[in-house]
Amino acid sequence: MSASAEEVNMSEDAGAGNSRVLAGRYAIGEFIGQGGMATVYRGTDIKLGRQVAIKVMKSELSNDESFRSRFRQEAQSASRMAHPTVVRVFDAGDDLIQTAEGAKRLPFIVMEYVEGTNLRQFIEENELSQTEAARIVESVLTALEYSHRAGIVHRDIKPANIMITKSGQVKVMDFGIARAVSETSSTLQQTTAILGTAAYFSPEQAKGESVDARTDLYSTAVLLYELLAREVPFRGDTAVAVAYQHVSERPTPPSERNPEIPPELDRVVLYGLGKDRARRFQTAAEFRDALSIAASGKMPDLPTHDTQNTVLFSGGEEVSESDLALRQLAEGGGSRTQSRPPVMWTWAAILTIAAIVIAVVFWLVNLVPNEISPSNVREIPELTNKTRAEAVEILTELDLEIIQVEQTDEKVAEDHVISSDPEAGTTVNIGEEVTLLISSGPVQAVVPDFAGQSQAKYTATLEDLGLTVGKVTSKDDPVAPADRVISISPEVGSKIPSGGAVSVTVATGKVDIPDVIGQALDTAQNALSGLGLDLTIDAQMTSVTGCVFNEQLLISGQTLVGSNPQGSQLTLSYCAG
Numbered sequence: 001m002s003a004s005a006e007e008v009n010m011s012e013d014a015g016a017g018n019s020r021v022l023a024g025r026y027a028i029g030e031f032i033g034q035g036g037m038a039t040v041y042r043g044t045d046i047k048l049g050r051q052v053a054i055k056v057m058k059s060e061l062s063n064d065e066s067f068r069s070r071f072r073q074e075a076q077s078a079s080r081m082a083h084p085t086v087v088r089v090f091d092a093g094d095d096l097i098q099t100a101e102g103a104k105r106l107p108f109i110v111m112e113y114v115e116g117t118n119l120r121q122f123i124e125e126n127e128l129s130q131t132e133a134a135r136i137v138e139s140v141l142t143a144l145e146y147s148h149r150a151g152i153v154h155r156d157i158k159p160a161n162i163m164i165t166k167s168g169q170v171k172v173m174d175f176g177i178a179r180a181v182s183e184t185s186s187t188l189q190q191t192t193a194i195l196g197t198a199a200y201f202s203p204e205q206a207k208g209e210s211v212d213a214r215t216d217l218y219s220t221a222v223l224l225y226e227l228l229a230r231e232v233p234f235r236g237d238t239a240v241a242v243a244y245q246h247v248s249e250r251p252t253p254p255s256e257r258n259p260e261i262p263p264e265l266d267r268v269v270l271y272g273l274g275k276d277r278a279r280r281f282q283t284a285a286e287f288r289d290a291l292s293i294a295a296s297g298k299m300p301d302l303p304t305h306d307t308q309n310t311v312l313f314s315g316g317e318e319v320s321e322s323d324l325a326l327r328q329l330a331e332g333g334g335s336r337t338q339s340r341p342p343v344m345w346t347w348a349a350i351l352t353i354a355a356i357v358i359a360v361v362f363w364l365v366n367l368v369p370n371e372i373s374p375s376n377v378r379e380i381p382e383l384t385n386k387t388r389a390e391a392v393e394i395l396t397e398l399d400l401e402i403i404q405v406e407q408t409d410e411k412v413a414e415d416h417v418i419s420s421d422p423e424a425g426t427t428v429n430i431g432e433e434v435t436l437l438i439s440s441g442p443v444q445a446v447v448p449d450f451a452g453q454s455q456a457k458y459t460a461t462l463e464d465l466g467l468t469v470g471k472v473t474s475k476d477d478p479v480a481p482a483d484r485v486i487s488i489s490p491e492v493g494s495k496i497p498s499g500g501a502v503s504v505t506v507a508t509g510k511v512d513i514p515d516v517i518g519q520a521l522d523t524a525q526n527a528l529s530g531l532g533l534d535l536t537i538d539a540q541m542t543s544v545t546g547c548v549f550n551e552q553l554l555i556s557g558q559t560l561v562g563s564n565p566q567g568s569q570l571t572l573s574y575c576a577g
Helices: 005-015 065-079 117-127 131-148 177-180 190-197 211-230 240-248 263-273 284-295 321-330 344-366 387-399 455-464 521-530
Strands: 026-034 038-045 050-057 089-099 102-112 116-119 163-166 170-172 310-313 319-320 377-379 403-407 419-420 427-429 435-441 442-447 468-475 485-489 495-497 499-506 510-513 535-538 553-559 561-567 569-575
Touching: 026 050, 038 102, 038 177, 065 102, 065 177, 116 117, 117 163, 131 163, 131 170, 131 211, 131 284, 211 263, 211 284, 377 403, 377 521, 387 403, 387 419, 387 435, 455 468, 521 535, 521 569
Parallel strands: 403 435, 468 499, 535 569
Antiparallel strands: 026 038, 038 050, 050 102, 089 102, 116 163, 163 170, 310 319, 377 427, 419 435, 442 495, 485 499, 510 561, 553 569
């Protein structure tokens, strides 16, 4: 894969020991990879001293102010999500970056650095079992369930946006970026050129319609199809050709491409690929439950309707309604089946109908404006920064259903509204649902207990809470096994901001043995007690060794001193006379 101009320039800086620093905080390191939208680098957060991944967007987007604004907004929304199945977003912005075309202000996003590979590379290098494919997709659905509850639709679920860690954990990334791109791209070709393949597009995306959570579920069904059948359901020479198939063609059951696939999984995949979003899975949890049942060998209880409505085309062929419409357009609107009336009567009818329409419109607009305002329509008011109680009261008076979703927010006060969906100014019908995003205050995490945990396990516990490991100190301890955490700072139960660091002290698995030569026997034994050593006392006789007797029984010999493994054998000798 050839590197972009941005990649080349920044990589050269890094290699020369002069790593490029974005926004005065993020040092760009080695090149990791490149996709349709961005180039990715390993980086370092200089302020917090942690490793991050930095995604620099392509220069084609640099001159689009509306994209940069939307990009920042979506990144801020994504940064509020903290879940083990989601690659965390830490920061976003734009900065001047030297390219082959000169300095350009390119948008960038700073994310959690994940040790592993994306699912696209993973499936190219590994042959997945059905069990492993189901496990990966169930994890993706868990991430989508979390994001959908937070009011965020991914819009671009595909293997390149799913990471597999070295331990096999699944993490979904790039939440919100697809929305920022698609809402600043006017055509399907422009969008797919940036987002990549259209193989995972939903029918509603292909037709340019609005999207919702069920759009992500269709793309996830395509992903499941690919993991099971080892290829996507629809292929074509162009994005438009693939989009046409998503809209109008029935998918081939995956078992026809891979006979090892059981009918239970066939059922789940084909139901997930329903053309009509009302006739596929409605929630990520519903999809995940059906997949879990099918993976266990049982047939899930799903509606038996077809994946698309069908009608009869000329000649008795059964095709979809959307396919019929597309065929008629391609044929110039279809053939006429009856003779035309005389031209004079045709024009007379057209003019008469036009006059009636103009008169009705004039009457509606000018004569009775107050009477045509529908009584069952409501406009969503501005609710941002209002208290929860105020917003609920306003929407209740408008006869609207209210869904409340809590999210952390650094700027909006606790128990106040961050935003609404639909947004202010949108017209809705009585009884429709309005989602309120309520602030639960700034992101904070409680420092967890470390008792009995290894450094690796406690590090994972901290990362799941959005925290990092700070300074690591090694210390000899007579009891704790090697790599066991024995103390932390700040203490357990403390509240610190998300991204904050916790310093840990880790046992070496060794014990520090003091030098007791010259000390009285009782004093030496007290100093060594509690260290878990295998202690032997050698009482030497003057007649045998020629030692010099002392009434205090001073220690004259010691076999081990300093840092030694726990339970080591130590021999002390003294002259017994």
